[in-house]
Amino acid sequence: MKKTFLYEDHLSHDAKMVDFSGWSMPINYGSQIDEHHQVRNDVGIFDVSHMSIFKISGQNAESYLRYIFSNDVKKISDKNKALYGLLLNENGGIIDDLIVYHSEGDFLIVSNCATKEKNEAWYQVHASKFDVSVEYIDNHGILAVQGPNSIKVIEKIFRGDASSLNTNECVKTDGVMVAKTGYTGEEGFEVICENKYLRKIWNSAIESGAKPIGLAARDTLRLEAGFCLYGSDMDESVNPHVCGLSWTVDLNDEDREFIGKQAFLNINEKDEQKMIGILLKDKGILRPGYEITHIEGKGIVLSGTFSPTLKKSIGLARIDQTNEQSGKVKIRDKELEIEFVSPRFLKKI
Amino acid sequence: MSEIPGDLKFLSSHEWARLEDDGTVTVGISDHAQDLLGDIVFIELPEVGKEVEAEGDAAIVESVKAASDVYTPISGEIIEVNSALEEQPETVNGSPYDDGWFFKVKPINVDEMSNLLSPEEYSEVCED
Numbered sequence: 173m174k175k176t177f178l179y180e181d182h183l184s185h186d187a188k189m190v191d192f193s194g195w196s197m198p199i200n201y202g203s204q205i206d207e208h209h210q211v212r213n214d215v216g217i218f219d220v221s222h223m224s225i226f227k228i229s230g231q232n233a234e235s236y237l238r239y240i241f242s243n244d245v246k247k248i249s250d251k252n253k254a255l256y257g258l259l260l261n262e263n264g265g266i267i268d269d270l271i272v273y274h275s276e277g278d279f280l281i282v283s284n285c286a287t288k289e290k291n292e293a294w295y296q297v298h299a300s301k302f303d304v305s306v307e308y309i310d311n312h313g314i315l316a317v318q319g320p321n322s323i324k325v326i327e328k329i330f331r332g333d334a335s336s337l338n339t340n341e342c343v344k345t346d347g348v349m350v351a352k353t354g355y356t357g358e359e360g361f362e363v364i365c366e367n368k369y370l371r372k373i374w375n376s377a378i379e380s381g382a383k384p385i386g387l388a389a390r391d392t393l394r395l396e397a398g399f400c401l402y403g404s405d406m407d408e409s410v411n412p413h414v415c416g417l418s419w420t421v422d423l424n425d426e427d428r429e430f431i432g433k434q435a436f437l438n439i440n441e442k443d444e445q446k447m448i449g450i451l452l453k454d455k456g457i458l459r460p461g462y463e464i465t466h467i468e469g470k471g472i473v474l475s476g477t478f479s480p481t482l483k484k485s486i487g488l489a490r491i492d493q494t495n496e497q498s499g500k501v502k503i504r505d506k507e508l509e510i511e512f513v514s515p516r517f518l519k520k521i
Numbered sequence: 522m523s524e525i526p527g528d529l530k531f532l533s534s535h536e537w538a539r540l541e542d543d544g545t546v547t548v549g550i551s552d553h554a555q556d557l558l559g560d561i562v563f564i565e566l567p568e569v570g571k572e573v574e575a576e577g578d579a580a581i582v583e584s585v586k587a588a589s590d591v592y593t594p595i596s597g598e599i600i601e602v603n604s605a606l607e608e609q610p611e612t613v614n615g616s617p618y619d620d621g622w623f624f625k626v627k628p629i630n631v632d633e634m635s636n637l638l639s640p641e642e643y644s645e646v647c648e649d
Contacts, residue, residue: 199559203559388559388585455607456583457585459587459588480585
């Protein structure tokens with residue numbers, strides 16, 4: 173099993189380690205609910221070094237990324253900034269979701285760990301046409317510092333502008349890239365750097381008040397924020413419309429050709445199912461795969477969990493088009509009422 | 522290793538049973554089980570009066586992570602449930618062998634207790 177550079181540090185914080193797509197990762201350090209509240213109310217630090225980092229180099233890096241990525245990197249290619257978007261296949265299906273960072277001329281891609289091989293093959297197929305090189309960076313790690321007090325922690329660790337970044341901006345400071353991005357719905361930062369710097373940053377963050385947070389809390393935090401998880405809420409069988417992600421497909425430059433564009437344009441959104449948030453009115457917990465019904469059709473729960481903030485069960489679901497505000501979910505032998513809501517359970521961002 | 526009280530008997534599926542002085546059997550889940558589940562957020566208890574069969578499902582416990590069936594170690598009638606768990610399911614995380622009990626069974630045949638695992642045997646199950 174692969175270990176991140178901070179494996180021993182997790183053990184020394186009493187982490188429970190689990191196999192996460194071949195990586196031994198901290199699922200919690202005691203209570204995932206306490207860790208969730210820590211991020212919502214104060215500040216936490218996550219080791220997310222299992223995520224894949226790719227570096228795109230060459231004169232045509234921008235053209236290449238404009239071709240393989242649903243969002244238009246032209247928006248960030250003269251800035252130091254991050255851009256969320258999708259890798260689409262020719263049918264408009266979602267190969268992965270990822271963030272492209274542009275900083276001082278360098279393009280980095282950060283994407284999921286389970287899709288690493290698949291993405292790498294995809295990148296290489298198209299790289300030759302653009303004469304760019306795509307390199308998997310395995311000597312770097314990623315830390316996420318998230319929560320309302322994350323600015324204080326970043327201020328203490330890094331000199332310069334890091335703590336005053338606006339959302340999606342990034343900056344390089346002493347060989348470390350700090351970006352105002354995250355997956356929790358809180359104000360927060362992600363730090364990408366060579367492994368040799370990780371321990372110092374990890375320890376400084378903890379000394380400054382951040383607590384280690386495991387992947388279990390990361391999942392409840394992202395779900396409350398309404399962020400999709402690849403593999404659960406989207407995959408190659410669905411298009412961006414179905415996942416509420418059509419905003420990541422940038423069609424402003426009509427001359428821009430990108431993979432999946434034609435297929436995407438041919439889709440009539442009204443014919444597709446839609447992604448919604450669901451709230452369980454009764455007691456119980458929504459789980460992936462549970463069946464949903466409403467007056468005009470049906471649907472399925474994609475992600476479901478207990479929301480520590482709302483103290484009730486929430487989920488993301490895909491349902492037939494409707495204006496209905498409620499429906500029913502089948503949990504074991506019971507039909508329970510659910511409310512259809514915006515996936516942004518916490519409108520805090 | 523989780524602490525296992527000596528007066529309990531176990532199923533390999535992590536339920537415990539304790540024969541009380543009045544002849545009833547109290548049932549819950551082990552410390553090892555609550556640790557595996559993580560934060561427990563919902564418990565569905567059986568109805569009082571329900572007849573249950575040894576190793577049949579009797580309750581459901583849900584952590585943030587997953588839902589699991591809880592099996593009864595002994596056959597009989599459910600005579601009491603710990604309804605405090607419906608409001609405070611996290612009690613099971615903090616006190617799996619005391620305040621976090623699930624239900625009490627009036628056994629049909631108390632000799633079924635001898636089919637269950639001793640604390641030593643159960644601790645071997647947990648180590649596998």
